[in-house]
Amino acid sequence: MEYFKSGLKSVLGGPQPGAQPTxxxxxxxxxxxxxxxxxxxxxxxxxxxxxxxxxxxxxxxxxxxxxxxxxxxxxxxxxxxxxxxxxxxxxxxxxxxxxxxxxxxxxxxxxxxxxxxxxxxxxxxxxxxxxxxxxxxxxxxxxxxxxxxxxxxxxxxxxxxxxxxxxxxxxxxxxxxxxxxxxxxxVLLLLIQLTKGNANIQKIVAFENAFDRLFEVIREEGWLDGGIVVEDCLLLMLNLLKNNTSNINFFKEGSYIQKLTPMFVIPDNIEELGWSPQKVSNIHCVLQLVRTLVSPNNPVQITSVCQKNLRNANLLEALCNILMANGVPADILTETINTVGEVIRGNLNNQEYFCTVMAPSNPPRPAIVVLLMSMVNEKQPFSLRCAVLYCFQSFLFKNEIGQQQVVQTLLPSTNNNTALTTGQLLCGGLFSSDSLSNWFSAVALSHTLIENPAQKEQLLRVLLATNLGSQPVSLLHQCATFMQQTNKLQSKIGLLMLLATWMSHCTQAVAIFLNVPGAMAFLTAQTSATEYDNNEELLQGLCAFLMGICVVFNDNTVANYSKENLSQLIEKRVGLEMYISKLSEISRHEVYGRASKQPQTKAKYPNDLILEFEYCKLFKALESVIVKTLGAQKQLSNDMTELSLSEQENGLLLQYKDVIRDQDRRLQDLNKDLMRITQERDNLQVQNEDLRQSNLQLQDENTLLKAQLSAGTVNSETLPNTELPDPDLLLKLKQLEKEVSEKDSELEQLHKDQDDLLELLTDQDVKLTTFKNRLRDLGENIEDEDSDNNSIDETDVK
Incomplete structure (x- = not known):
């Protein structure tokens, strides 16, 4: 310390006696x-x-x-x-x-x-x-x-x-x-930060031979046995490749996929050697790297070539070896299963190879069977079970042969083989007491039917023996019965998704479902329920969707449940507007937004598993079809009603339709004005917020200067050229605030006009009722029930 003080004295010179410089x-x-x-x-x-x-x-x-x-x-x-x-x-x-x-x-x-x-x-x-x-x-x-x-x-x-x-x-x-x-x-850490979220910098770094240099560092550090430097190199590679198709192309064309092979060499005695925390982190990163190359979010052509190159480099084989090895940590096993799933997803050659992989058990079992055993076992970690489902879905994706093989294991066979099959495991999980196994099995089974009408019909042949001595029932019949009997929300949702996938575009499946005792009554009761619990509302929406499928894909072969009868049932028991609201509840739900983003189902907790990707696709494709079909049925009913009215009644009816159309146009104009003013108000609020942030920034700089002044560290001569809050800026902010207030007032007036218009519509409805009563007084036979069913409201005119 004295040495430091003497150094300062030599630079500054000695202080005046009795004065201590600040x-x-x-x-x-x-x-x-x-x-x-x-x-x-x-x-x-x-x-x-x-x-x-x-x-x-x-x-x-x-x-x-x-x-x-x-x-x-x-x-x-x-x-x-x-x-x-x-x-x-x-x-x-x-x-x-x-x-x-x-x-x-x-x-x-x-x-x-x-x-x-x-x-x-x-x-x-x-x-x-x-x-x-x-x-x-x-x-x-x-x-x-x-x-x-x-x-x-x-x-x-x-x-x-x-x-x-x-x-x-x-x-x-x-x-x-x-x-x-x-x-x-x-500098590795610096480059990791520099390349985050910037595609242009990522491309420049990649073309500056980054991959060659990073692989060289990894080799020098000892591949996966290396320290944290290996992890940093892999993280930088991930930054360069993620969501960057140009760099992925460069990576595959530069034969860098083959350079990944040494990282997957697992020694035979790995169970004795153990897995160090750093090695676990390193292999996590390299598995993420492989998944980035074959991600479903990449263009299909790029993913397909990368999948082929990974197979040629024996990386798929190496991944399957890790999958079947003993002593692999659960988190590594989970991520490996996810990686295998994406390497084989949609690639028939890779799917066929995976189908031949055998687990080293006694007797040997197919790897798929071993994985499904883990999926329906409630003692296994939740993340592992989710990974198995994703891998199984990927195995079936665009794989008609694989779908057929799974369904075939459920059909009667002359083969006396008693080995456990995929079909037996899925059926066992479908009706087990564990609701999570119900959901996993229902989703897995539904993927055997996607874009495969032949397997939907084949699965109808599957019969189950429910009780000793009783007649076997079809699998679809048992699913519909179990859906009514279980009191577990997750189980019901899984079965509803399976039935919707199965019955869409399959009139035979719809006919069998309509013949199940209580099935339609259950759907009707759920759809018309008024509970307000979040997930209960979603369940009601799923039931409404299945009812709609029963209407759209109905071949009118079931007595009392024709397309017209079901449409009238929905209108009378639920109400068309209420039905459409319940149906749209699915796409409004937050779980739909999460599930529809990516094929892999991601959830932190078991209760978070509600919807899945392929079901969301099916709903998106059929929702408008169902609404149009029901609308057409109602229009047909209205047309038949109009044909039965007299000339005078038709004239009166058309007169009121014109009035309502005119009011509807006025309402639409008001809505347009409302949207315009709302947009103007939002723009002003954005400007207001920008100016407020500028003001806050200037206040921060002012605070910094005040802190210096309060500490006695600066004087007026040494103050930097920092701008203080501008009075003109504050004045502009108050102009803007006044304009926002004016827009709010205008918006409130528009709301009042809309309320007045709605009151007018109510008066018109009262008048319409009065005229109907007059028609009755004149001797016209207008029944109350017919009046309720055929009344014309604003929605009809629209």
Missing amino acids: GAETIEKLVDRVTSSTLLEDRRDACRALKSLSKKYRLEVGTQGMDALKQTLEVDRANCEIIGYCLDTLCNITSSDTFEEEQDLLNINIGEQFTEIFIKNTDNVSLVLSFLEEYDFRVRWPAVKLLTSLLKNKPKDIQDIVLVSPMGVSKLMDILADSREVIRNH
Whole structure:
């Protein structure tokens, strides 16, 4: 400490007797020495002292010394020592950490504020990038750290600056070849942050031979047995490939898929050696890398070629070996199952290979059977069971042969083979006491029927013996019966999804379902229920959807349940408007939004498993068909009613239709005005929010200056050129607020006009009823029941 004090004395000179200089005064003298000294040694010593003080007095050093430090970087760039001091000082100033001396300024992110000031001149960042070319450790190391600090505080801004900086990315890539591991490893972290969410930077990094360099580092570190550096390399590869089809193309065409093979070599005695935490992390990353190459979200052609290359590189075989190996941690096994699923999804050759994989059990069993045993076993981890379902779905995706093989195991056979089959496992899970097994099995079985009408008819042949001595019933009959009997919501939803998939586009299945005792009564009761529990409303929507399928795919062969009869049942017992509302509840539900995004069902907890991807696709395709069919049936009924009226009654009816149409047009015009004014109000609110944020930013800068003034660290002469809140800006904000208020008033008036119009419609309905009563008085036979069924309301006219 005394040595440090003596150094300061040599730079600043001794203080006056009895006077102790403040930190701000000390820094002011040091900054003056940096800018005015002619001797390089004096400037170097002053920069070294500023570096030492930049943590304790960050606010003062940043406020007074940033310009001096930037000037020194330009003037003295030939001296590595002084440049290193300046870069280290800037690292401390822009650090996102909160130093101990700043605990009373927790509401201000000082590092971010100084970062914003530093990068306002983009040449400053380019200047730091230029120091990466200097091999001297004292310069290159702090330059990398400073860029990392800037990137952490302002990622988007730094990405944009680096992107337009000449050879900016190339300079960073060159450091990957630095023999000093601390620099190389740190630049890996820097590149991981730099490539996040920026496709252009990702492409440049990839074409700067990033994959070759990263594979070389991984090889040097010992592949998957390496340390955290291997994980960092894999994370950078993931950034380069995820959602970037250009880089995926470059990766597959550059034969990099084959270079993944050594990472999947698992020794035979792995159970004895064990899995270190780092090795588990590394293999997680490489499995994610493979999944990125074959993701269902990629273009089909790219995914197909990658799947083929993975098979040719024996990577699918290696993945299956991990799948069947002993002692594999549960999380690795789960991710491997997901990866295998996406490698085989939609690829017939890979699906056929997977079908031949046998588990090393006694007796040997197909891998598919072993996986399904885990799926219907409630003792297995939840994430593992979800992964097995996804893998099984992927095996059946666009695989008619695989679908046929599964259904065939459910049909009567002359083969005396007593081995457990996929069909037996699915049927057992479908009717077990575990609701999760019910849901998994129902979804898995439904995937044997997707886009395969022949298997829907074949599955109708499956018979089940329910009780000893009783006649066997069809599988569909038992599903419909179990759906009525179970009191578990998840089980009901799984069965409703299976039945909807099975009965859509299959009139035979609809006919069998309509003959199941109580089936339609159950659907009608559920659809017309008025419970308001969130998931109960979804259940009602699923029942409404299945009712609609019974209407659309009805061949009129079941007595009392023809297409017309079911339509009238829906209208009388539920009401067409209520039915459509219940039907649309499915797509409005949050679980529909999650399930419809991707084929893999993702859930943290068992109760989160409600809907699945293929069912959402089916609903989206058939919802409008059901509504149109029911609408056509109702229009036909209305046309028949109009034909039975007299000429006078028809004239009266047409008169009221014209009135309602006119009112409907007025209502539509009001709605258009409402939408326009709402949009204008929203735009004004956005402008208001932008101005408010600008004001807050200026207030933050003002707070920063006040904090300096309260600490006695600056005077009016050393204040930076920081703008305070602009009165004109505040005035503009109050204009905008007044305009928003006016729009709100106009919006309220529109709502009032709409209410008046609705009252008018009610009056018209009363008049219509009066005229009907007059028609009855004149001797016309208009029954109350017919009147209720054939009444014309606003919806009919629309």
